[in-house]
Amino acid sequence: MAAAAAAGQVDADTFRRLYPDDYLRKFVEQGLRPDGRPLAAARPTSIGLGAVSTTDASALVKVGSTTALAGVKCEVVPALPEAPDAGRLVVQVEMAPLCSATTRPGRPSEGAQVLTEQLSALLGSVVDARQLCIDAGKVAWAVYVDIYVLDADGSLHDACLLAALAALSSLRLRAVSIDESGRVQTGAAAAAAQQQQQGERPAGQQERRLALSCQPVSLTCGLYRGRLLADPTAEEEPLLEAQATATLDESGAVLGFAAGGTAAVGQIVVVQCLEAAKMRGKEVRAMLQQALEQAGLAADADAS
Amino acid sequence: MAALEQQPLLTDGHRRDGRAYEEFRNVFLKTGVISQASGSAYAEFNNTKVMVGVYGPRQSERKVGYSEQGRISVDVKLATFATRQRGMFGQTPEERELSALLATALEAATNLASFPKATADVYVLVLEAGGGELGVAATAAALALADAGIEMFDLVTACSVSRAEGALLLDPTVDEAAREEAGLTLALMPACSEVTQLVSRGPWTSSALREAMELAMGGCAQLDALARQVLKTAAAEAAARRQQEQQQLQQAQ
Numbered sequence: 001m002a003a004a005a006a007a008g009q010v011d012a013d014t015f016r017r018l019y020p021d022d023y024l025r026k027f028v029e030q031g032l033r034p035d036g037r038p039l040a041a042a043r044p045t046s047i048g049l050g051a052v053s054t055t056d057a058s059a060l061v062k063v064g065s066t067t068a069l070a071g072v073k074c075e076v077v078p079a080l081p082e083a084p085d086a087g088r089l090v091v092q093v094e095m096a097p098l099c100s101a102t103t104r105p106g107r108p109s110e111g112a113q114v115l116t117e118q119l120s121a122l123l124g125s126v127v128d129a130r131q132l133c134i135d136a137g138k139v140a141w142a143v144y145v146d147i148y149v150l151d152a153d154g155s156l157h158d159a160c161l162l163a164a165l166a167a168l169s170s171l172r173l174r175a176v177s178i179d180e181s182g183r184v185q186t187g188a189a190a191a192a193a194q195q196q197q198q199g200e201r202p203a204g205q206q207e208r209r210l211a212l213s214c215q216p217v218s219l220t221c222g223l224y225r226g227r228l229l230a231d232p233t234a235e236e237e238p239l240l241e242a243q244a245t246a247t248l249d250e251s252g253a254v255l256g257f258a259a260g261g262t263a264a265v266g267q268i269v270v271v272q273c274l275e276a277a278k279m280r281g282k283e284v285r286a287m288l289q290q291a292l293e294q295a296g297l298a299a300d301a302d303a304s
Numbered sequence: 305m306a307a308l309e310q311q312p313l314l315t316d317g318h319r320r321d322g323r324a325y326e327e328f329r330n331v332f333l334k335t336g337v338i339s340q341a342s343g344s345a346y347a348e349f350n351n352t353k354v355m356v357g358v359y360g361p362r363q364s365e366r367k368v369g370y371s372e373q374g375r376i377s378v379d380v381k382l383a384t385f386a387t388r389q390r391g392m393f394g395q396t397p398e399e400r401e402l403s404a405l406l407a408t409a410l411e412a413a414t415n416l417a418s419f420p421k422a423t424a425d426v427y428v429l430v431l432e433a434g435g436g437e438l439g440v441a442a443t444a445a446a447l448a449l450a451d452a453g454i455e456m457f458d459l460v461t462a463c464s465v466s467r468a469e470g471a472l473l474l475d476p477t478v479d480e481a482a483r484e485e486a487g488l489t490l491a492l493m494p495a496c497s498e499v500t501q502l503v504s505r506g507p508w509t510s511s512a513l514r515e516a517m518e519l520a521m522g523g524c525a526q527l528d529a530l531a532r533q534v535l536k537t538a539a540a541e542a543a544a545r546r547q548q549e550q551q552q553l554q555q556a557q
Contacts, residue, residue: 052353052431065339096427097381
């Protein structure tokens with residue numbers, strides 16, 4: 001087979017499977033990727049809001065073939081004694097068994113756990129948990145952000161973060177009312193109860209949006225034979241010498257940088273990566289803004 | 305909320321969502337939705353949204369005894385946000401039951417002898433549970449198996465029928481199913497008219513059961529026409545893409 005390949009007698013698809021490294025190298029030397037992109041380009045991205053009606057907010061994000069679905073569900077829970085004036089934001093990333101050939105049912109995979117930890121920390125700093133308080137010391141909101149990876153075609157961090165950000169940006173916390181006996185109602189029933197209680201001390205809250213301190217967007221870059229590939233696919237990822245994910249907010253401040261691989265990541269690469277992530281962030285935030293406007297959920301003037 | 309629960313499901317020949325008794329919800333089927341999978345399908349019946357990925361046939365992950373025939377291993381999960389009440393990440397007994405039911409619905413239609421000793425993994429994720437998950441999942445899973453190029457004797461389509469307020473309702477929603485007096489889910493190999501699975505709930509008289517089965521079989525035949533169309537379109541698109549690639553290659557040379 002190798003002789004046949006050397007003689008150029010195998011078709012492109014066979015060559016791709018047998019010699020993935022040579023296959024990618026031939027493209028990268030020409031300044032291109034197997035899917036036709038330039039080296040520094042991310043894949044086409046789409047954001048769909050409100051895909052799942054059983055959630056309080058949801059977002060389906062596709063970056064190329066990589067697909068992540070984030071669903072947010074809010075529950076009224078008793079306030080924790082150690083944090084009486086705060087609610088809870090619980091982030092969980094699940095790699096559904098159907099997302100790739102290596103994920104199997106059962107215990108969460110290592111990749112999913114790492115993503116869960118990274119995104120929990122990141123989103124925990126973006127959402128101030130004190131705004132989730134309903135009645136100090138008594139009840140608070142628990143906001144569950146569950147992110148399912150439906151198709152794992154590389155650069156999962158970027159897609160999962162964008163899905164979570166889009167869902168949280170479109171989230172409206174339901175109106176809450178608390179009557180004298182301490183019964184908590186949410187949604188339309190709460191709004192009606194508040195109407196009745198006019199004049200009395202208003203117990204509870206109106207419907208409101210969640211305040212996010214910034215809009216974090218990440219970009220994953222891979223190092224391959226001294227060149228930087230933005231937004232690598234699952235086919236490219238195992239061939240990379242090193243991989244780095246940079247997360248920046250809209251002002252350009254770095255919220256997170258994670259690098260790893262067999263090769264050391266030099267300072268120049270870090271700078272290039274951050275620069276690429278900054279550009280990508282602008283593009284993605286514009287896309288998110290457009291999606292929110294289309295859904296009629298854009299941030300109001302008071303929030304900007 | 306309480307007011308809605310007391311309202312009748314049916315008013316002058318129509319259901320709450322405006323459908324006639326023997327009408328499906330809006331059905332959308334699509335294959336090839338997961339780039340990593342051998343075969344995949346997405347099915348949407350209004351608020352019931354199901355995604356299926358098929359991997360293999362490949363070596364089984366679990367230690368199972370020697371088998372001359374191939375195996376189908378099914379795993380069904382509901383997303384935590386698929387139901388009104390938030391679910392959990394681990395698999396519940398209901399999901400295990402769904403997995404087992406789905407496996408029997410698919411096995412009869414698959415040529416297991418064509419992949420001896422190997423396993424085809426069928427992974428189902430219910431993104432939103434709006435009623436009739438078993439039927440929707442079976443229809444989508446059969447499409448995904450076909451998309452994976454696994455030999456089948458026939459497609460499988462499945463749907464549910466509920467008896468509520470004295471009427472037989474095809475493809476019930478979650479609200480209708482919650483208030484049914486009796487119900488059944490039927491999976492059919494439509495071309496050979498063989499039933500691969502029948503699950504009934506609640507009391508049925510034999511004549512009512514026969515009527516309900518006929519309604520469900522008619523429903524399955526409708527779904528089959530649509531499923532075949534989806535497969536044909538996908539095959540035609542793939543062929544067109546291949547042809548285009550070849551033309552480009554020839555031009556380049």
